[in-house]
Amino acid sequence: MNKMLTGAVATALSVSFVAEAxxxxxxxxxxxxxxxxTEHIEKLAELVSEKTGGEFTMNVSYGGLSKNRENLDGISIGAFEMAQFCAGYHPDKNRLITVLELPFLGVENLDQEVAISHAVYAHPAxxxxMAQWNARLLMTSPMPQYNIVGTGDPRDELAEFEGMRVRATGGLGKAFEAVGAVPTSVTATEAYQAMESGVVDTVAFAQHAHLSFGTINQADWWTANLNPGTVNCPVVVNIDAYESLTDEERDAxxxxxxxxxxxxxANYGALLEKWDSVLEEKGVAKVEISDAELDAxxxxxxxxxxxxxxxxxxxxxxxxQELYDLVESTLADAKGSN
Structure with missing residues (x-):
């Protein structure tokens, strides 16, 4: 009887181990x-787990696995299977997707941002x-046009940008530099401290980041309509990990x-709807740049x-040129379908 029980327990443990493995x-x-x-990543993890009955799960780590500037490196060596990064953090590693960070592309909403990003991601070149980094582009992290928060007197003329120290990366940094500002590419997590310590006068972010990283709490004013562009932040997966998935898991x-x-x-839309009330609550003045200044x-x-x-x-x-033309044509199509 004991032998029978021992055998049954061993079998159960073996089945459990195989299932877990x-x-x-x-x-x-x-x-x-x-x-x-990060809401699309959280939602993706939820959906994948549901579709596979919990057999394919994702552990989303907020800074516990790598520094944000090193996520692409981590993907390349298989330190983790999925990551988010922003092109402007290391433009030399992802030269081609920086076309999406060029200033004044004319993107009007997040749907259009998704359209042009995914069109570029699908281009063979x-x-x-990205394959050089063992990375497969999965989806974008669409953000609205960046605007700046600043301390002191509002800057609503280009002449006032001369010498302005601004946290801005990639094409945005170049745009501000072109009008005399001094860009610095501190990471998002370093922006609050840079603003608090006076390393920068202003910070260029999308709305969610001004809230999440606390720069809105340092701000006296916000440019409501500067809209010089945005940054592009893909979600990528390690190619080896992707190819090792079962057909069911890959489809999920x-x-x-x-x-x-x-x-x-949908989630970001809700945030944008309450943005004006956030500015009012925190006593941040809304600055409108004139059309003439924007044209300049x-x-x-x-x-x-x-x-x-x-x-x-x-x-x-x-x-x-081909990639820029792709952005232009995709954007025109997206605007035509709106």
Whole structure:
């Protein structure tokens, strides 16, 4: 009888071990805290787990796996299976997607941002470049046009940007530099301290980041309509991890992207609706830049920076003009369908 019981227990343990071993668990590296910027990742994890009956799960880590500037490196060596990063943190590693960070592209809403991002991500040259880091582009993290918060007297004329120390990365940094500002590319998690200590006078962020990283609490004013552009922050997966998924798991992941993005857009829309009340609550003045000043900003920053980017990318034997044209045509289609 004891032998029979021992055998039954061993069999049960063996079955349990096999079941546990067959489950797939991914680690996902992001930073900061859970916020509008990460809601599609949280939703994706939820959907994948539901579709696979809990056999494929994701552990989302907010800074516990890697620094935000090192997430792409972590993906390349398989330190974790999924990560989020922003192109402006290391433009030399992801040259082609920085086309999406060029200033004054004319994007009007998050749906359009999704459209142009995913069109660029699907381009073979972009996929080949990311494959060098063992990374597969999964989805974007769409953000509205950046605007700046600042301390002291509001800056509503380009002449007042001369010498302004601004936290801005990528194409945005170049745009501000073109009108005399001094950009610095401190990470999002360092922005509050940089503003508090006076390292920067102003910080360029999307609305959720001003809230999440506390820069709104340091601000005296906010530019409501500067809208110089935004940063592009993809979610990528390690290619080896992706290819090792079962067909069911891979389908659960791929089929959940659109729903995760839709959830993100709905959540971000709710945040934007209450933004004015947030400014009022915190006593932050809303600054409107005149059309003449905006036109001058575009003339100084948009065309020269775009031309320089295309020349630089083409000079490296990469399709800079083709990718810019892809952004333009995709954006025109997206605007036509709205």
């Amino acid at each position: 067959s489950a797939t668990e991914w680690n996902v590296s992001v930073w900061g805290k859970r916020r509008a910027f 972009v996929q080949d470049e 992941l791929d089929s959940s992207v659109d729903e995760a993005i839709a959830h993100y857009l 900003f575009r003339a100084t920053a948009a065309d020269p920076i775009r031309a320089a980017w295309i020349a630089d990318i083409e000079g490296q034997g990469l399709p800079g």
